[in-house]
Amino acid sequence: MSDLVRLSLSLEKPLLDQLEMLVKRSGYTNRSEFVRDMIRERLVQREWDEDREVVGAITLVYDHHVSGLSEKLTDEQHHHHRVILTTTHVHLDKSLCVEMILVRGRASEIAALAGRLRQYKGVLHAGLSTSTTGAHIK
Numbered sequence: 246m247s248d249l250v251r252l253s254l255s256l257e258k259p260l261l262d263q264l265e266m267l268v269k270r271s272g273y274t275n276r277s278e279f280v281r282d283m284i285r286e287r288l289v290q291r292e293w294d295e296d297r298e299v300v301g302a303i304t305l306v307y308d309h310h311v312s313g314l315s316e317k318l319t320d321e322q323h324h325h326h327r328v329i330l331t332t333t334h335v336h337l338d339k340s341l342c343v344e345m346i347l348v349r350g351r352a353s354e355i356a357a358l359a360g361r362l363r364q365y366k367g368v369l370h371a372g373l374s375t376s377t378t379g380a381h382i383k
Contacts, residue, residue: 289376305344
């Protein structure tokens with residue numbers, strides 16, 4: 246672990262009150278760890294904004310009874326095999342499925358893949374969870 250550095254900052258009282266509320270509601274035991282995590286979130290967002298190599302997870306909820314949908318989703322994933330690390334498929338009920346697709350690659354390619362998968366008829370929800378390889382936020 247790197248050396249800890251103490252710093253001070255000035256906040257308006259209403260903003261400090263909101264920070265304290267956020268810290269408490271988030272379950273953090275102290276402000277420092279909460280602020281460190283906020284900074285890390287901004288650094289991850291910057292990696293995505295700068296189109297760096299990142300990781301993420303695409304979540305799809307879809308109706309597998311929609312004609313040809315499963316094949317289209319599989320074909321799309323095969324087309325992007327370079328960025329797909331693994332896929333988990335779960336049957337939610339007799340017609341609904343959820344897939345979690347773990348991805349690693351350029352942010353723009355991952356976002357484009359999520360956007361394409363989202364557009365297929367029968368996909369009820371698609372989400373993209375963004376993260377980092379960790380190389381730039383140590």
